[in-house]
Amino acid sequence: MKYQSDTTEHEELIFGRNAVLEALKADTPLNHILVTSMSGSLGAICAEARKRGIVVKQTDSRKLDQLTNNGNHQGVCAEGACTGYASVSDILAVSKEKGTAPFLILCDGIEDPHNLGAIIRTAEAAGADGIILPKRRSASLTQTVFKTSAGAASWIPVARVGNLATEMIALKKQGIWFYGADMDGETASRTDLNGAIGIVIGSEGFGLSAPVRQQCDAIISLPMFGKVNSLNASVAAGILMYEAVRQRGAKQP
Numbered sequence: 001m002k003y004q005s006d007t008t009e010h011e012e013l014i015f016g017r018n019a020v021l022e023a024l025k026a027d028t029p030l031n032h033i034l035v036t037s038m039s040g041s042l043g044a045i046c047a048e049a050r051k052r053g054i055v056v057k058q059t060d061s062r063k064l065d066q067l068t069n070n071g072n073h074q075g076v077c078a079e080g081a082c083t084g085y086a087s088v089s090d091i092l093a094v095s096k097e098k099g100t101a102p103f104l105i106l107c108d109g110i111e112d113p114h115n116l117g118a119i120i121r122t123a124e125a126a127g128a129d130g131i132i133l134p135k136r137r138s139a140s141l142t143q144t145v146f147k148t149s150a151g152a153a154s155w156i157p158v159a160r161v162g163n164l165a166t167e168m169i170a171l172k173k174q175g176i177w178f179y180g181a182d183m184d185g186e187t188a189s190r191t192d193l194n195g196a197i198g199i200v201i202g203s204e205g206f207g208l209s210a211p212v213r214q215q216c217d218a219i220i221s222l223p224m225f226g227k228v229n230s231l232n233a234s235v236a237a238g239i240l241m242y243e244a245v246r247q248r249g250a251k252q253p
Contacts, residue, residue, distance in 0.1 A: 012080035012143075015064070015073040017041055024048045029081035031140035034059045034067070036075040045076055053162060055135055081141040086157030088167060091130030092174070094157065098129075101196040102176055103244065106132045108164055108212045109203030110233060113139040117148025118234035119201065124152035126241040131156065134164045137203070165211035171198065177217045180208045181236055183229065185219030193244040201237045 014023050020033065024045070032055040035042045046056045064073045095102040105123045110116045116139040123131055139145060140160070146153050161167040168178055179193065180200040193199075200216060202208035208216070222231065222239055231239075 013067060013077055014080055015068050015071055015077040017045065017074045017076055020076050020078045021045055021048065023078060023080075024052060024054075027052070029084040029141075030054050031079045031081050031142060032057055033076065033078045034064060036061050036064065042075055053135060053160070079140075079142070083141055083146065083153055083158075085141070086130065086159050088132060088159045088161065088171070091132070091157050091159055094129040095196075101194070101248075102198075103128045103196075103248070104130060104132060104171075104176065104198035105237070105241065106164060106168070106178070106198050106200040106212075107138060108134070108180075108200055108208055109137045109206065110201065111137065111139050112204055112233075113142055113144040114148050115139070115204060115232065115234040117145040117153070119237045120145065120149040120156060120158065121152040122234070122238040122241055124149070124156040126238075126245050128156065128241065131158045132164070132167065132198075133158065133160050135160045135162055163211075165209075165215050168198070168200075168212065168215040172215070172217075178215060179218050179220045179240075180213055180216035181221070181240055182207055182213070182219045183221050183224075185221035187223055188220040188240055188243045191218060191220050193247045197244065199237070199240050199244065201233055201240075204233050 014020055023030065033049050034057050035046060036059065038046050038058060049056050064077050067077055091104065092102060105119065105128050107116060107119060120131055141153055141158060176196045176198055178198045178200055179191065181202060200208065200212060222236060
């Protein structure tokens with residue numbers, strides 16, 4: 001069964017044990033699954049979800065009652081994505097088809113859906129090939145993200161990976177250089193952002209995580225001339241993306 005819940009800003013919910021299990025078997029795009037227990041028949045659902053790389057979170061019945069408006073959730077509720085996720089290879093295929101060097105945006109722990117939506121919107125406008133997110137500690141493609149992106153989430157591929165730092169290691173072997181955004185970095189306008197690159201944006205409160213920062217080839221920053229010494233994550237991401245566009249000659253197709 002499915003239910004459009006006002007308490008989740010009209011994000012699609014699938015609840016009930018059979019309904020969630022069938023959604024998993026059908027490879028329905030899901031952001032995460034909430035369960036009241038990880039044993040018994042719910043344990044089987046958890047195992048099926050993990051096989052597909054879907055995050056499972058344990059909660060209590062009151063939370064599920066609230067989400068489903070007291071529906072017969074049977075201890076399990078899944079949040080459906082507004083659009084399907086791509087693979088990293090799908091993203092790399094975009095630049096190959098365009099005949100341009102890969103231009104990727106990585107979000108390291110962006111948990112605010114409005115920030116993620118704004119980053120997706122700017123990335124699509126700037127001609128980036130795709131967005132890469134970690135499966136944990138990250139907002140996912142909910143209705144809020146979709147709305148904030150002004151529909152851009154339908155036009156630019158978004159991939160989710162189990163470990164962002166590990167994925168960076170694999171991509172570096174394919175010639176991609178990563179530039180992490182942080183206040184103590186080299187000014188972006190003085191850094192060569194041509195060629196195959198990925199711009200890495202850290203979380204709103206903590207910036208780049210240590211493993212991800214370690215895999216960055218360089219740390220870049222924006223000059224700050226006022227009394228406020230930091231920018232909103234999506235604003236900083238937008239400026240850095242367009243600095244890359246400027247350097248790359250704004251020749252995005």
